[in-house]
Amino acid sequence: MKDVFGKDVEYLKDKKLFLLDMDGTIYEENRLFEGTIEFLDKIRSIGGRYVFITNNSSRSVTAYIDKLNKMGIHADKEDFFTSAQATALHILKNYPDKNVFCMGTRSLIMELKEYGIHITDSVEDTEVLLIGYDSELTYEKLRKASQILQTKEVEYIATNPDKGCPVEFGLVPDCAAMCEMFYMITGKRPYYIGKPEPTMVNYVMEKYGNTKEETVIVGDRLYTDIKTGINAGVTSICVLTGEATLDDIINGDVKPEVTLDSIRDITKIL
Numbered sequence: 001m002k003d004v005f006g007k008d009v010e011y012l013k014d015k016k017l018f019l020l021d022m023d024g025t026i027y028e029e030n031r032l033f034e035g036t037i038e039f040l041d042k043i044r045s046i047g048g049r050y051v052f053i054t055n056n057s058s059r060s061v062t063a064y065i066d067k068l069n070k071m072g073i074h075a076d077k078e079d080f081f082t083s084a085q086a087t088a089l090h091i092l093k094n095y096p097d098k099n100v101f102c103m104g105t106r107s108l109i110m111e112l113k114e115y116g117i118h119i120t121d122s123v124e125d126t127e128v129l130l131i132g133y134d135s136e137l138t139y140e141k142l143r144k145a146s147q148i149l150q151t152k153e154v155e156y157i158a159t160n161p162d163k164g165c166p167v168e169f170g171l172v173p174d175c176a177a178m179c180e181m182f183y184m185i186t187g188k189r190p191y192y193i194g195k196p197e198p199t200m201v202n203y204v205m206e207k208y209g210n211t212k213e214e215t216v217i218v219g220d221r222l223y224t225d226i227k228t229g230i231n232a233g234v235t236s237i238c239v240l241t242g243e244a245t246l247d248d249i250i251n252g253d254v255k256p257e258v259t260l261d262s263i264r265d266i267t268k269i270l
């Protein structure tokens with residue numbers, strides 16, 4: 001079996017851990033792509049594991065489970081890894097017991113609390129400033145985050161480096177666009193956790209005990225999904241069912257290791 005550029009891709013048979021993007025890869029908005037259920041069944045039948053990874057920190061895992069269940073995919077908590085979870089683990093590992101001011105949704109704050117992270121509302125007590133994709137943003141939060149950045153020495157992190165989040169009419173400001181507001185007045189930018197940083201991939205490999213050689217990331221966006229694979233040193237598969245086109249791959253500088261028309265082609269190889 002060869003990919004769309006004629007590359008021999010039989011070696012994909014040896015992969016065990018499949019990190020899957022969702023929108024544009026297994027579904028489009030609310031329409032499941034044909035072959036998705038067979039693809040997931042196939043991974044399980046060869047003794048592999050799949051994990052859905054997403055940069056969206058505004059929705060909880062429960063909301064994603066509901067969405068996939070409605071589409072006929074059985075999924076539970078263990079099958080997901082969001083930038084919110086990665087952020088929580090990052091904080092626990094690097095800044096345990098520190099007080100975190102979170103400019104994010106109530107859902108993100110609740111998730112962080114479940115991990116035992118200390119959340120504070122007080123500028124004075126803040127030791128870590130965390131910015132998420134905050135669809136409940138208020139000027140009060142912007143003001144406090146600005147004050148923290150200008151009056152204190154804190155760790156400055158953000159859940160995901162996406163500039164815009166797709167909605168019906170186009171894009172609304174996502175996490176990085178919000179952080180750029182602070183850059184314009186302070187000259188400071190955060191350390192980003194989500195795709196294309198390798199952090200999420202590293203955490204999932206560590207959690208399930210898989211090596212880089214056994215791991216593959218599948219997605220439709222070159223600058224997030226595929227770049228993540230490159231940054232993490234794992235195989236990347238670009239499927240042409242979402243954002244990236246063949247022209248983008250030929251003319252762009254982010255090159256997937258493997259390019260296939262859809263996930264149905266991966267099923268055939270496995």
Ligand SMILES: [Mg+2]
Pocket residue numbers: 021022023024025219220221242
């Ligand atoms: Mg996608």
